[in-house]
Amino acid sequence: MINRLISKIRKTNAPIVVGLDPMLKYVPEYIRKAAFAECGETLEGAAEAVWQYNKGIVDAIYDLVPAVKPQIAMYEQFGIPGLAAFQKTVDYCREKGLVVIGDVKRGDIGSTSEAYAVGHLGRVQVGSRLLSGFGEDFVTVNPYLGSDGVKPFLKVCAEEKKGIFVLVKTSNPSSGELQDRLVREPGEEAAGGNADRPLYEMVGGYVAQWGEQCMPEEGSYSYVGAVVGATYPEQGKILRKIMPKAFILVPGYGAQGGKGADLVHFFNEDGLGAIINSSRGIIAAYQQEQFAGFGEQGYADASRAAVLAMKEDIAAALAQRG
Amino acid sequence: MINRLISKIRKTNAPIVVGLDPMLKYVPEYIRKAAFAECGETLEGAAEAVWQYNKGIVDAIYDLVPAVKPQIAMYEQFGIPGLAAFQKTVDYCREKGLVVIGDVKRGDIGSTSEAYAVGHLGRVQVGSRLLSGFGEDFVTVNPYLGSDGVKPFLKVCAEEKKGIFVLVKTSNPSSGELQDRLVREPGEEAAGGNADRPLYEMVGGYVAQWGEQCMPEEGSYSYVGAVVGATYPEQGKILRKIMPKAFILVPGYGAQGGKGADLVHFFNEDGLGAIINSSRGIIAAYQQEQFAGFGEQGYADASRAAVLAMKEDIAAALAQRG
Numbered sequence: 194m195i196n197r198l199i200s201k202i203r204k205t206n207a208p209i210v211v212g213l214d215p216m217l218k219y220v221p222e223y224i225r226k227a228a229f230a231e232c233g234e235t236l237e238g239a240a241e242a243v244w245q246y247n248k249g250i251v252d253a254i255y256d257l258v259p260a261v262k263p264q265i266a267m268y269e270q271f272g273i274p275g276l277a278a279f280q281k282t283v284d285y286c287r288e289k290g291l292v293v294i295g296d297v298k299r300g301d302i303g304s305t306s307e308a309y310a311v312g313h314l315g316r317v318q319v320g321s322r323l324l325s326g327f328g329e330d331f332v333t334v335n336p337y338l339g340s341d342g343v344k345p346f347l348k349v350c351a352e353e354k355k356g357i358f359v360l361v362k363t364s365n366p367s368s369g370e371l372q373d374r375l376v377r378e379p380g381e382e383a384a385g386g387n388a389d390r391p392l393y394e395m396v397g398g399y400v401a402q403w404g405e406q407c408m409p410e411e412g413s414y415s416y417v418g419a420v421v422g423a424t425y426p427e428q429g430k431i432l433r434k435i436m437p438k439a440f441i442l443v444p445g446y447g448a449q450g451g452k453g454a455d456l457v458h459f460f461n462e463d464g465l466g467a468i469i470n471s472s473r474g475i476i477a478a479y480q481q482e483q484f485a486g487f488g489e490q491g492y493a494d495a496s497r498a499a500v501l502a503m504k505e506d507i508a509a510a511l512a513q514r515g
Numbered sequence: 516m517i518n519r520l521i522s523k524i525r526k527t528n529a530p531i532v533v534g535l536d537p538m539l540k541y542v543p544e545y546i547r548k549a550a551f552a553e554c555g556e557t558l559e560g561a562a563e564a565v566w567q568y569n570k571g572i573v574d575a576i577y578d579l580v581p582a583v584k585p586q587i588a589m590y591e592q593f594g595i596p597g598l599a600a601f602q603k604t605v606d607y608c609r610e611k612g613l614v615v616i617g618d619v620k621r622g623d624i625g626s627t628s629e630a631y632a633v634g635h636l637g638r639v640q641v642g643s644r645l646l647s648g649f650g651e652d653f654v655t656v657n658p659y660l661g662s663d664g665v666k667p668f669l670k671v672c673a674e675e676k677k678g679i680f681v682l683v684k685t686s687n688p689s690s691g692e693l694q695d696r697l698v699r700e701p702g703e704e705a706a707g708g709n710a711d712r713p714l715y716e717m718v719g720g721y722v723a724q725w726g727e728q729c730m731p732e733e734g735s736y737s738y739v740g741a742v743v744g745a746t747y748p749e750q751g752k753i754l755r756k757i758m759p760k761a762f763i764l765v766p767g768y769g770a771q772g773g774k775g776a777d778l779v780h781f782f783n784e785d786g787l788g789a790i791i792n793s794s795r796g797i798i799a800a801y802q803q804e805q806f807a808g809f810g811e812q813g814y815a816d817a818s819r820a821a822v823l824a825m826k827e828d829i830a831a832a833l834a835q836r837g
Binding site: 214216217225229234235236238239264266267269270271272273275276277280298299300301302303304305306308309311312313317318319320321322324325326327335336337338339340341342360363364365366367368369370371372374375376377389392395396399 | 547551586588593630631634635640646657659660664685688690698718
């Protein structure tokens, strides 16, 4: 799947992933009204609104980008009907040929992590049959529980040719509370400042190590990627070197403040190795001044225009690095 | 809700939570067969088997324990039908008067964490209505993203009188890879060994700090608890002191190797402050030598017997502490 992602990035010339994180306040009123008229102001109504909204965006952008990243929390908030809309969105995006990165940030231990892995990336044994649950292509994984929590995902990825992105340095303001702490291994000499490094670098080291056994071919990118926020370009530069074979999924572009020029160091010299996410900046483009001219009815066209603008911004930044 | 949990612990005299983590291999064959006969070897069939199995256990133990802890991964592996069985289990347990701790280990940033919080503990706005998604009483939360990821849960907990348990030191063998690393704050002097402390102690410090603003009454237990594995009794002793007002949810008893005697230091002098989880040891008791006499048909009675044995083990250990 990592090779498929790379080939789609090359084909579209867009190292971009569109975050499908639908909050109801982004959904145009006419779509909400129609959904509530059909299903009432219920969880089913909210889920229907979200699904119709997503479908419009996907139809407008699927030929421009390699991948989408639905954020499951935005669906899970609407309970079972919301999760059914998540499932429908995943299925529809895959039908349209998009690579689907489930932003689920799951992570547990042993058989529990395995259950998440089979549910989202693999197939679960039911009697004599193997059945697919959600069926994304990649998921994001939280590393706080250590290798026990990550390895079951790697096993399923190897079987199913899928991939993961491990949270390393997240884009939010307080990500440093844990992730920036200077760490040393227990038993290491108290050798002063030089022996210490931030926790995110250590996690980056694990990502590189896990990835060594997870390459479709020798020397290729591994299917163990990392999440590093666009809001931390300096850390991105360091992590790029620590994990040369890991794809970096970069949230935080646009609405969270990251700009094209901040992103160049997330890429390798081959122009690959990173994929930049924008969510609100694209799916709610029609609510921004720049794209307000499209109006509510044109929200999907506004999203398309926002993708094109983002593509240009990133291409220009990469060309300037040249 | 923390006060309700405490009053139920006192009433049942059992600081015990039963982990409802149903793997299909735990479900008696006659239940699986009936479910597959009704729904086929489908996700729906698996979900029906899990639900019938859970119901039998809950009916057998609900008067003995204060709480249950369904592990959502074990349901999520069966996709939407599995999650519907999770929901049904949560609802049924609450009907039976049990406190429900959703072991969801969610955690994200800002509005995304808020979406998880409203979906699991609160109510989501749909048009003019506030609707409940999954409706657990507590959930477990992963702290890797820092305060940004935790505070939205605290907000919802305050509004809805619910609670969380933050992962601090997990029970699995590799939990130390991140959690045991010696850390210092950036900018702190490189003052040698004494200035350093393991990451889990630092997270324990955050739990104590978050909890200060989250007490139903002054001096009571806070509704910000912590997860600390029974497999790490020494660390539990230290964390007990760092977080005197936090309830500790202790997994790892029984099947994972923790014993009653290991657990005494997780409790405060008032005999409260900890709740011990057992999953497989109770729900699959009939598959163990000690309770094999109950047979498949008696799986629920075996679970009841296992709860009674666990209750005795813990009471004896606490009595011995004096």
